[in-house]
Amino acid sequence: MNLTIESLAYGGAGVAHAEDGVTVFVDGACPGDVVSATITEDHGRFRKGAIESIIAASPDRVTPRCPYFGECGGCQWQHVDYGAQLKWKRQSVQDALTRIGKFEIPVRDTLGSLHSYGYRNKIELSATATPKGTAFGYARAGSTDILPIERCALLPKKLERAPRALGGALRYLSSQNDTPVERLGIRVSTSGNIEVDLWTAPGPFPRQLAAKIITDAVGARTITRILFKGELKARNISKVEVLRGPGVWEERLDEFRYLVSAPSFFQVNTAAARKLQHTVIEALDPDGTDDVIDLFAGVGTFTLPLAERAANVIAVESSRHAINDLRRNLEMNGIYAEIEPGDADRILPELGRADLVVVDPPRSGLAESTVESLASTGARRIVYVSCDPTTLARDAARLVAKGYRPTEATPVDLFPQTYHVETVLTLDAV
Numbered sequence: 001m002n003l004t005i006e007s008l009a010y011g012g013a014g015v016a017h018a019e020d021g022v023t024v025f026v027d028g029a030c031p032g033d034v035v036s037a038t039i040t041e042d043h044g045r046f047r048k049g050a051i052e053s054i055i056a057a058s059p060d061r062v063t064p065r066c067p068y069f070g071e072c073g074g075c076q077w078q079h080v081d082y083g084a085q086l087k088w089k090r091q092s093v094q095d096a097l098t099r100i101g102k103f104e105i106p107v108r109d110t111l112g113s114l115h116s117y118g119y120r121n122k123i124e125l126s127a128t129a130t131p132k133g134t135a136f137g138y139a140r141a142g143s144t145d146i147l148p149i150e151r152c153a154l155l156p157k158k159l160e161r162a163p164r165a166l167g168g169a170l171r172y173l174s175s176q177n178d179t180p181v182e183r184l185g186i187r188v189s190t191s192g193n194i195e196v197d198l199w200t201a202p203g204p205f206p207r208q209l210a211a212k213i214i215t216d217a218v219g220a221r222t223i224t225r226i227l228f229k230g231e232l233k234a235r236n237i238s239k240v241e242v243l244r245g246p247g248v249w250e251e252r253l254d255e256f257r258y259l260v261s262a263p264s265f266f267q268v269n270t271a272a273a274r275k276l277q278h279t280v281i282e283a284l285d286p287d288g289t290d291d292v293i294d295l296f297a298g299v300g301t302f303t304l305p306l307a308e309r310a311a312n313v314i315a316v317e318s319s320r321h322a323i324n325d326l327r328r329n330l331e332m333n334g335i336y337a338e339i340e341p342g343d344a345d346r347i348l349p350e351l352g353r354a355d356l357v358v359v360d361p362p363r364s365g366l367a368e369s370t371v372e373s374l375a376s377t378g379a380r381r382i383v384y385v386s387c388d389p390t391t392l393a394r395d396a397a398r399l400v401a402k403g404y405r406p407t408e409a410t411p412v413d414l415f416p417q418t419y420h421v422e423t424v425l426t427l428d429a430v
Contacts, residue, residue, distance in 0.1 A: 001019075001039070001049075002035070002036055002037075003017075003026065003035055003036075004016055004034050005026065005029040005034075005035065007088065008030075008077070008088040008092075010095070010419055011025075011419060013026055013048075014026045014027075014031065014033065016029070016049075018047065022045070022047055023047070024037070024039070024047045026051060027048075027050065027076075027141075030057075030060055030061040030079055030080050031060060032059060033054055033057060033058045035051045036052045037051055037052060038050050061080070062079060062080065064078035065078060066152075066153045071147055072138050072140065073142065073143070074139075074152075074418070075418055076141075076418055077417050077418060082416060085116075086110040087110070089110045089411050089413060089421040090107055090108075090110045090411050092389055092419070093392075093409055093411045094107045094409075097396065097409065100394055100397065101393035101400075103397070105406045105407060105409060106407075107408075107410075107411065108408065108409070110412070110421065111272070111275045111410065111412045112416075113269055113271065114271035117153050118154065118155065118160070119271065119416060120156075120269060121251065122185065122186065123186050125138065125163060125185075125186075126146050126183055127146070127181060127183065127184070128148060133171040133174065134167075134171055135167050135171075136149070136166070136170070136184050137163070150164035150167065151164060155186070155188070158192075159194070159218070165218055166186070166196065166218060168217070169216070173209065173213060176209060177206050178203065179202075179203035179204060179205050181198045181200055182201070183232060184196070184198065185197035185199070185262065186218075187260075189249065189250060189252075190270050191252075193222075193249060193251075194218055194219060194221055194222075195220060195221065195222040195224070195245075195249040195262070196220040196223050196224075197223075197225075197226055197262045198214075198223070198226065199226045199228060199232065200226070200227060201227070201228065202227050205225060207243050211223050214243075214244075220244065220245070223242075223245060224240055224242055224243060224262045225240070225243055226263060235263075240261065240262055248262075248325075251270055252270075253270070253273060254274060256305065256333055257329070257333060258301075258304075259299075259325060259328055259332065263319070264321045265322065268415075269415070272413060273301065273414065276301075276385070276414065276422055277302065279410050279412060279424045280302055280424055281305050283381075288310065290310045290312075291312045291314075292314070292357070293313075293314050293354045293357045293377065293379075294306060294313060294315045294337075294357075295344050295348065295357060295358065295359040295361075296316070296344060296359060297322075297339075297360075298319075298322050298360070299326050299329055300315065300330065302358050303315045303326065303337050304329065304333055304335055304337075307330070307335045307337040314339075314340055314354075315338065315340065316342070316344050318341070327339060344359075344370055345369055345370050345373070348373040348374065348377070349376065354377045354378070355379060355380055356381050357374060357383070358382075359374065359382065359383070360386075363387055364388075364391060365391030365392065366391075368398065371395060371402065374399065374402075378429070381426065382426075384396065384399075384424075385422065386423050386425065387421075387422050389421065392425060396425060396427065399427055404427040404428065405430050406425060406426070407428055408425075408426050409423055409426075
């Protein structure tokens, strides 16, 4: 059947309507395309289709830069002009807030990334067996199978081919080692500081050999071995061994220095993280007398600038690795904030009242009990930072029921070439 692609859905697919009015989701389509498509799945209320041919290409369709695009599940929108990506990311936030949150507020234009390629300061690759030995790559689109890669266009230019260099080094290492590397992390700062993290199960490991061949391959300043227990996807870390260098990765956001240990989270797009940080501080607007809670504080992306502007800041964080990094980052920058280690759901009810709260939860969003505790702080303003518009809209609706009014949302694009978008939502007490 012939379809005209009307929009892009959160999730990456193009959206069209069949002659009978049923919505059809088409992977690899661009708004404005006219395509010949085959229906691959029929779910009654909606269908999924695959492109057979492009009858007329959209003016927003561009040539993907990556040779793996379409096979690799890492990017979904390399075929869409970057300006159009920003437009559709804004629309995905607006749609989620209206459809799921059941409210309409101003959604600002998406704040774009300084670079649409070469922007990532970190990637993680998984190991897979090949006829030539172990290789590393990303999950294939629509699958858990691993697609081996030799380059990644989302890394800065000088490291774009690091997967190939490190893959070769680790194939040699595996021939000398009975404890395989199952995941490979690569980090690079804006100053060029490179870190390589090797995820393995416990067991004997040739530490000196690993440090040498990885240094020779990519010139890493820091090399660590992260020992995990159980399933790799659970990320149950038992120990971190430093094989070379200081054992931490360093990055800057404006005047603030951040030291980040291998297991800790840091936003993957440094330039866009600055925009995110500025947007959050501007939305909170502390006046120097405020008591602020930073929930899911991590290594201090928001804690540090808030502590310079507010009377008191309490940072709540559960990861022991991030807590250690946060303490070190506060001390290194000469800034004080109180740290409350533990799960947000347990700690928040113990903190009492606050003037302002910033919350930056994982993709799954907040537990209902955490929403209840948030409202109990009596904060005049809550700023919610989210990487998933759907869970953001759900939690915002819960906060509305507790007496808060959403006033404005700002999408920030930390993830060009993908459908993912960060959103800063401001909610004021009624």
